[in-house]
Amino acid sequence: MINQVGRDIPDVYLKDGVEPFQGIYYRDDYEYTKAAPTVHAYVKPNGDKLVDSIHDVLIKSGLKDGMTISFHHHLRDGDFVVNLVMKEIHKLGIKNLTVCASSLGRAHNYLVPCIEDGTVTGISTSGIRDEIGEVISAGKLKHPAIIRSHGGRARAIEDGSVKIDVAFIGASTSDAYGNASGKGGQSDTGVLSYADGDAKYADKVVIITDKIVAAPNFPASIKGVDVDYVVKVDSIGDASKIASGALRLTKDTRELNMAKEVAKCMYHSGYFKNGFTFQTGAGGSSLATTSFLKAYMAKDNIKCGWAMGGITEPIVNLFNEGFVNKVLDDQAFDLAAVASAHTKGHFEISASQYANPFNKGAFVNQLNFVILGALEVDTAFNVNVVQGSNGVLRGAPGGHPDTAAGADVSIIVAPLIRSRMPTVRDRVTSVTTPGESIDIVVTDYGVAVNPKRQDLLKAFADTDIPLKTIEELRDLAYQYAGKPEPVEFDDQVVALVEYRDGTIIDVIRKPKRLNYSQKALDKF
């Protein structure tokens, strides 16, 4: 069936209530009964919940073939938890597991041989890149991976689309009763936002920590009343990699120029008022926007009510300098964000509070602006942030579709041409975020406004914003880099791109020309 963004979704994936994408607000006011875990009452005061090892907790948890387990990614590239758990699972010979991760990256590469040998046969994740992107692109995972945004994952857990049997939650501190936090210890991640739903909706909840503290470990991101077991390991992560790629402000002139245009668009949009709210990503231009924004704020004596998102040092700086009143944090991208998470006015929010479209109003709904990146944008303003132009999985929706749908003004910033491939094109390789939710595309060759936003076009009319149509940007891109050759794909579907509301916005197939060689377990 052809969905609303023109993508053909095979009927085999449209069953059990799964529908094709039908517009960003298709499921507004959708009624459903929330999911609920099956749990055991701890009536007796039995003492603490400490278990000696991951092996032992796997046995106690009752984990068996065919179950679904979950992980969060706040430890980012420094995460040890996924591999520690998967190695013990592998030793036990448990097969046919589904991994529901908030995101996956290079720290989780032990999943690769687990996919190859059928230990893991299903995956849902936001991030799908590096070796995991390759193995899934190569069709080695038994079932198509489900790619979910952060809000979409929170929704899927809360509406019962995903049922987590055992959640494994890495936490930098925990007490013996499972009151756990991302704060303190040697692996401080600031927040544990993505694990909130795992703790509340999984049948069994395991805290894995390298620091046990006195009870109560308050404030606790994860509450002991939801936790079955606590395991202490030597180390849950490599702190130096948790904040890897510590973000530096770009000095690239092209990026700075784009950032300047982004800030200018914000300034002239009609939404730049005292108390305005915004989120910006971690890309070079997105980050650089903050300094231009700051100049506008200082000039007009305007303060930001709150900034949200994956938090970075430039946002922390604006906060510390008083330009941002409050910070709503679902993920720390660097050490400055981790440190700031301990300060007054910087608040942890759960993935559901951040972006879930099915609760009673996520914070994305209150965003005035979001600044987002793109691998590709098409002339219908559809954005791809998941799949490389060569067809290989290499990205993550993150909060992209969520914030784009919620914000008054969603701004894509991307170079017109990247690695000699046109970013703006007739058709994106796959759709992550529908054009319906994208308002402005800022490139180094001009700014395109979605024609549905006549208000913005009018607001920008008398400015020096270099307006172009999206077709003009495409033509420029094709002129400089040539019209891209279509990538050839096999029939095999390797991943489903789920829109935040659970509908299918696209399917991703195995690229024909993909060299993939089996990974030996002993490598890991």
Added chain:
Amino acid sequence: MINQVGRDIPDVYLKDGVEPFQGIYYRDDYEYTKAAPTVHAYVKPNGDKLVDSIHDVLIKSGLKDGMTISFHHHLRDGDFVVNLVMKEIHKLGIKNLTVCASSLGRAHNYLVPCIEDGTVTGISTSGIRDEIGEVISAGKLKHPAIIRSHGGRARAIEDGSVKIDVAFIGASTSDAYGNASGKGGQSDTGVLSYADGDAKYADKVVIITDKIVAAPNFPASIKGVDVDYVVKVDSIGDASKIASGALRLTKDTRELNMAKEVAKCMYHSGYFKNGFTFQTGAGGSSLATTSFLKAYMAKDNIKCGWAMGGITEPIVNLFNEGFVNKVLDDQAFDLAAVASAHTKGHFEISASQYANPFNKGAFVNQLNFVILGALEVDTAFNVNVVQGSNGVLRGAPGGHPDTAAGADVSIIVAPLIRSRMPTVRDRVTSVTTPGESIDIVVTDYGVAVNPKRQDLLKAFADTDIPLKTIEELRDLAYQYAGKPEPVEFDDQVVALVEYRDGTIIDVIRKPKRLNYSQKALDKF
């Protein structure tokens, strides 16, 4: 059927899975699937949730005959919310409602005519006293009231025994999106612990506040993602009565002597160690215990890890003086507690975290000591805190059965004779807390230890604690006050006393000699 504490529970109340009480740990490890609300997705960024009036929100919420509504009692005797809502409901002519309140008292007397005219036909509550105790004792409520402990209510909501259709949550501050708190504003209650489950498990959630603040109103006890509507009213409560009966330390010699023995029992129990945990009630002797405890702590250089409960000024003082490291707060009993709730180290906990026997370990399970009051204690150590010796409902289980079951050492402190009625007796008028969970009874005529606690008897052997058997205490009481005449009851059951795990521990019948005169609505 005769239950485990010897009470005859009519079979008519034992259906749909409801069982008679069978021991305090009968349902340990009980497996169940949690309840879940039916909600509507707020996908569209629709703006705020403000509704003009309680009338309008009743219409919007879809409230209709036969539904269940809920209230919390943090505003205590100063609460306006229950009466404001019930008056509008009454005007609309909605009938046959069940009110699930965390507690009810004199501030909620508009319920009396609502009970009489069938607007309200079912009630579950902890507190059942004053005019509401009378009207229910008189058999005016169509269905027997269900008396629940604080932990029992949290359990009933979470396990689906109670399904709340519309929750009304008074909050001293809220933003327009429903992020609500008991802190700030003119009706500061410190915490909103009992409303936590209402917000998470009700289908529709209404915040009623007298102060709208800028979003996000963080930290938020009630999260906007769970809230449908926000109504601003002129005043949600009379601040001077919120902390009414501001607790004064007793100067009554008898109470002081009992308090001294309580502290002595704690000191010699074997559990008085650095980091110990305790909860004490708001009665004169319970409160006075803190000063004797402080002397022991100073003498042995021992600190309390955390104190929990309804928080009072004496606990706040110990906290401020460094004798108590942390405070876990589910209810502020006075203004000192409200003020302290704003300070570091003083944490709000939900009713479920506090005392729910069916989650994965409530904090009551970690209590070393609890000090509790009693209206009556029998020779099996069963305690009644709900029903007067004349048969009229006049109390509240509160956290009594919860803390008694969870604490290592549960201590009852009560005068042997009260208003010329023996407190210690052969048989309590009704059982609120089973003797199985009571370890020590301290009276002004001696201290009885439950024979099942041979460890305590041994620990107290070489002390000057005036040990007596419970039968000796009863004999003394009967000697001084005479053996109490049994109260005569009609057959009509007016209330069920539900044990914290959902089993029925007792039924309460209409006293034969009860003068009750109908209340005219225009009085209210």
